[in-house]
Amino acid sequence: MRGLLTKDFLTIKNQGKSMILILAIGIIMIISGMNKTFVIGYLTFIASTFAISTLSYDEYDHGYPYIFILPIERKEYVVEKYLFSAMLSIAGWFGSGVIIVGVSAIRGEQIWSRDFGLQMLVMLLINWVYLEFLIPIRLKYGAEKGKIMNFIILGAVFLVAMGIQFLMKHNQGLLDAVERMIRSLQPAVACILTGMLILAAGLGSFCCSKKIMERMEF
Amino acid sequence: MNLDVNHIKKQYREFQLDCSIQIPEGRIIGFVGPNGAGKSTTMKAILGLCSPDEGQILADGRVIEEWSKKEREKIGVVLADSGFSGYYTVSDVCRIMKKFYSSFHEEEFRKQCKHFQLPMQKQIKEFSTGMRAKLYLLLSMSYDAELLVLDEPTAGLDVISRNELLDRIRDYMEPGGRSILISSHISGDLEGLCDEIYLIYEGKILLHEDTDRLLDRYGVLKATEQQYEKLEKKYLIRKMKGTYEVDCLTDQIRYYRENYPDIITEKVSIDDIIMYMIRGDRV
Amino acid sequence: MNIVINNFSFQPIYEQIVIQIKENIMNGTLKEDTLLPSVRTLAKDLRVSMLTVKKAYDELEAAGFIITVHGKGSFVTNANQELILEEKKKEVEQLLEQAVRKGRSCGMDRQELQELYQLILEDLT
Numbered sequence: 001m002r003g004l005l006t007k008d009f010l011t012i013k014n015q016g017k018s019m020i021l022i023l024a025i026g027i028i029m030i031i032s033g034m035n036k037t038f039v040i041g042y043l044t045f046i047a048s049t050f051a052i053s054t055l056s057y058d059e060y061d062h063g064y065p066y067i068f069i070l071p072i073e074r075k076e077y078v079v080e081k082y083l084f085s086a087m088l089s090i091a092g093w094f095g096s097g098v099i100i101v102g103v104s105a106i107r108g109e110q111i112w113s114r115d116f117g118l119q120m121l122v123m124l125l126i127n128w129v130y131l132e133f134l135i136p137i138r139l140k141y142g143a144e145k146g147k148i149m150n151f152i153i154l155g156a157v158f159l160v161a162m163g164i165q166f167l168m169k170h171n172q173g174l175l176d177a178v179e180r181m182i183r184s185l186q187p188a189v190a191c192i193l194t195g196m197l198i199l200a201a202g203l204g205s206f207c208c209s210k211k212i213m214e215r216m217e218f
Numbered sequence: 219m220n221l222d223v224n225h226i227k228k229q230y231r232e233f234q235l236d237c238s239i240q241i242p243e244g245r246i247i248g249f250v251g252p253n254g255a256g257k258s259t260t261m262k263a264i265l266g267l268c269s270p271d272e273g274q275i276l277a278d279g280r281v282i283e284e285w286s287k288k289e290r291e292k293i294g295v296v297l298a299d300s301g302f303s304g305y306y307t308v309s310d311v312c313r314i315m316k317k318f319y320s321s322f323h324e325e326e327f328r329k330q331c332k333h334f335q336l337p338m339q340k341q342i343k344e345f346s347t348g349m350r351a352k353l354y355l356l357l358s359m360s361y362d363a364e365l366l367v368l369d370e371p372t373a374g375l376d377v378i379s380r381n382e383l384l385d386r387i388r389d390y391m392e393p394g395g396r397s398i399l400i401s402s403h404i405s406g407d408l409e410g411l412c413d414e415i416y417l418i419y420e421g422k423i424l425l426h427e428d429t430d431r432l433l434d435r436y437g438v439l440k441a442t443e444q445q446y447e448k449l450e451k452k453y454l455i456r457k458m459k460g461t462y463e464v465d466c467l468t469d470q471i472r473y474y475r476e477n478y479p480d481i482i483t484e485k486v487s488i489d490d491i492i493m494y495m496i497r498g499d500r501v
Numbered sequence: 502m503n504i505v506i507n508n509f510s511f512q513p514i515y516e517q518i519v520i521q522i523k524e525n526i527m528n529g530t531l532k533e534d535t536l537l538p539s540v541r542t543l544a545k546d547l548r549v550s551m552l553t554v555k556k557a558y559d560e561l562e563a564a565g566f567i568i569t570v571h572g573k574g575s576f577v578t579n580a581n582q583e584l585i586l587e588e589k590k591k592e593v594e595q596l597l598e599q600a601v602r603k604g605r606s607c608g609m610d611r612q613e614l615q616e617l618y619q620l621i622l623e624d625l626t
Contacts, residue, residue, distance in 0.1 A: 002317045003314060003315075003317035003318035006313060006314050006317045007314045010306060010310045010313065010314065011303060011305065011306075014305045014306070014310075014341075057303045057305065058303070060303065061300075061303075061304065062299050062300040063300060063301070063302070063303055064300070065262070065267050065297055065300040066295075066297055066300040066301050066302060068266070068267060069265050069266070069267065069290075069293070069295045069297070070290075070318050071287040071288070071290035071291045071318055071319070072287065072290075072318075073287065217267065217268040217269065218262060218267040218268055245552075246550070246551070385545065388541065388544065388545040389545070391541055391551070392539075392541050409550075410548040410549055410550070411550065412550055413550045413551055413552035414552070428550075428552055429550045429552065429553070430513065430514060430515055430549070430550060430552060430553040430556065433508075433513075433514065434513030434514060434515070434516075435513070437511075471511070472511075475511065476602075479602075479606050483511070485509060485511060
């Protein structure tokens with residue numbers, strides 16, 4: 001695992017220039033007073049894309065065969081990717097959070113509110129759900145086809161969301177029932193439920209990825 | 219390490235791979251054959267990169283699927299078209315290898331890189347073909363691997379670099395307990411290096427011989443039609459009809475030289491043998 | 502020690518090695534108890550496979566010219582006078598055989614050959 005992490009960190013390091021650029025943009029965004037939650041979401045997302053880029057670099061120019069003759073297990077490769085993605089996304093999320101809080105402090109604005117904290121958390125969770133979809137897709141379809149599949153899936157999700165919205169609009173009864181059900185839930189329970197859902201999705205994603213890599217032939 | 223490849227089979231569009239080879243400890247085994255004949259597939263199967271439909275691959279008696287990571291550290295590899303990301307420098311690669319292989323000899327590796335003039339801070343994608351080949355060969359030999367699987371390690375190299383690398387490969391065998399499987403299109407390299415040669419064509423092993431037998435006992439008879447009629451066919455393996463002659467490959471060239479001193483005989487290179495085995499007609 | 506291999510000769514390479522090492526021993530270039538180069542070193546210097554060198558060394562050992570000590574290498578044995586003589590006699594036999602074959606192939610019969618042999622013997626002794 002250490003070898004894989006070193007390998008991926010070095011890949012990222014070689015993209016140093018892009019990272020500095022992104023960081024600069026992020027700082028400008030913060031200073032110019034953009035919506036804080038949006039900035040955090042954005043920077044977390046960018047951190048994740050750096051993590052995902054290691055998949056592209058691994059695969060590029062027939063890189064996979066050489067990786068898999070190294071003394072690693074296929075499962076280990078998958079685990080490391082999830083770990084690395086989690087590490088980078090948390091780093092981006094936490095880092096941007098710290099900067100925003102710091103800037104707020106300097107400006108004498110309100111540093112912390114429960115709403116803000118919740119929004120931050122939601123950003124991280126959305127990011128993780130995104131990763132949970134993206135990693136298996138990238139592994140199975142590679143970088144080229146993976147991007148296309150990405151669009152297709154996003155499109156599908158969008159359509160489903162539209163569909164639900166449509167259903168809601170035209171079926172007030174259903175909407176009321178759902179609203180009642182959500183309100184009846186304690187916030188704590190809602191959190192736990194959401195957390196479990198994301199965990200389950202994560203596990204499912206991991207199992208898919210593991211199967212994909214274990215079956216892959218070169 | 220003793221490697222046994224037992225009848226691994228894989229179905230391809232035009233033919234079926236059915237291959238058995240042995241790589242005993244202390245031997246250098248050469249693997250020749252046209253592109254697409256099954257060399258790379260066999261090597262990939264040995265490395266666990268693809269799985270055969272049937273058959274087993276055993277290392278020291280154990281199936282390779284059961285290997286631990288520690289045991290996988292005993293294998294050194296050069297692949298024909300795969301390697302580390304080109305964005306790494308040799309320094310980066312050193313840092314990575316240290317974390318993967320417990321016996322990685324970093325100082326020795328750096329020394330060798332210096333000797334072969336490989337820049338430590340340049341990105342690999344800027345390397346010439348020759349430099350890349352040297353890098354990956356040196357890497358494969360940098361952690362005391364007991365088995366080297368080298369797929370065309372000298373492809374694209376000029377003659378001087380090739381010989382330097384071949385010398386390094388010979389040196390690598392010195393400590394003993396090691397074996398090498400090497401595939402190449404450059405038969406001349408293999409003639410002076412390998413102990414045994416396997417010729418594979420359309421998935422089947424056409425020939426397996428000790429190299430010195432191939433060079434010493436095999437030969438070509440260049441006979442006229444009349445001479446061919448009277449020839450003892452028992453020891454002829456292949457024949458190719460030319461405009462004025464019938465060329466025959468035999469593995470008993472001495473017999474023919476002694477009994478038919480009038481017929482022109484020639485020694486053969488491994489390239490010639492490949493040509494005859496594949497393009498010649500059976501006798 | 503001097504060994505030069507002719508890759509284009511019909512004589513098997515391991516045979517060339519055997520003969521040349523024998524010569525080196527018989528004419529004193531390789532003295533008793535000298536350590537021969539390792540199989541790997543000789544193979545590398547001559548650019549032949551290690552198996553070829555090993556075969557040559559095995560044959561030399563079987564003929565009593567060298568002895569292999571496990572872990573140390575191969576050493577030249579006592580230049581046994583009888584062995585050397587034996588070798589030289591074998592060489593003569595081979596040369597005579599060659600001459601006879603050649604004679605046969607250009608049509609000389611037994612009588613011609615014997616006459617020729619007597620002539621040469623008389624000339625030289």
